[in-house]
Amino acid sequence: MEIARIRGLQEKAIDAQANRDALMARRDQEENERMWRKKEKVEALKKAESEAIMRKARSEQVQNKEHYIAVQAQRERHDFERVLAEQKKQISLDLDREKSLHAARRRNGDFVRQQIRDKEQIVIEDRKKHFEEGVRMEEEARQRRVRLAEVKSKKLIELRDAGIPMKYCNEIERKIHHPNSTLQAST
Numbered sequence: 489m490e491i492a493r494i495r496g497l498q499e500k501a502i503d504a505q506a507n508r509d510a511l512m513a514r515r516d517q518e519e520n521e522r523m524w525r526k527k528e529k530v531e532a533l534k535k536a537e538s539e540a541i542m543r544k545a546r547s548e549q550v551q552n553k554e555h556y557i558a559v560q561a562q563r564e565r566h567d568f569e570r571v572l573a574e575q576k577k578q579i580s581l582d583l584d585r586e587k588s589l590h591a592a593r594r595r596n597g598d599f600v601r602q603q604i605r606d607k608e609q610i611v612i613e614d615r616k617k618h619f620e621e622g623v624r625m626e627e628e629a630r631q632r633r634v635r636l637a638e639v640k641s642k643k644l645i646e647l648r649d650a651g652i653p654m655k656y657c658n659e660i661e662r663k664i665h666h667p668n669s670t671l672q673a674s675t
Contacts, residue, residue, distance in 0.1 A: 640664045 644664065648657050 644657065644661055647660065648654075
């Protein structure tokens, strides 16, 4: 009985301790959640401040860029007008110079055209000579071939008249008329 009472007291003590531990754990969790929410709030405020600073900086950057563009445009307009005036002046000078040179060009034009015609005629004559030379060389080669064929035929007739057997004469004739076939047969 005494043991049961002691055991009951122990169980109550354990339960009370468990309740205290659970309460402390819940308080710790609540404290952690409060700290986390506070940290989140601080970070959100920092982020909002940073974004506001970035927006302001971007706005200033855009304004500065617009101002720079306006200044640059004014400068470019001024430079353009200055360059345009210089170009007009240069064009006027060039026109005057061109007029004075035009007469000289006209005088030289006929001379240059005549030189071109003369050179073209020389080229035509050279081509004609080359062509005629080619025709002449082709004719000479043709005549050499004809003479060679005549000599070969004459020699073949002389061999037959000399009594060389027909078998050898036919072989020689074949070699005369088809010289490449003997080279191919030997390879």
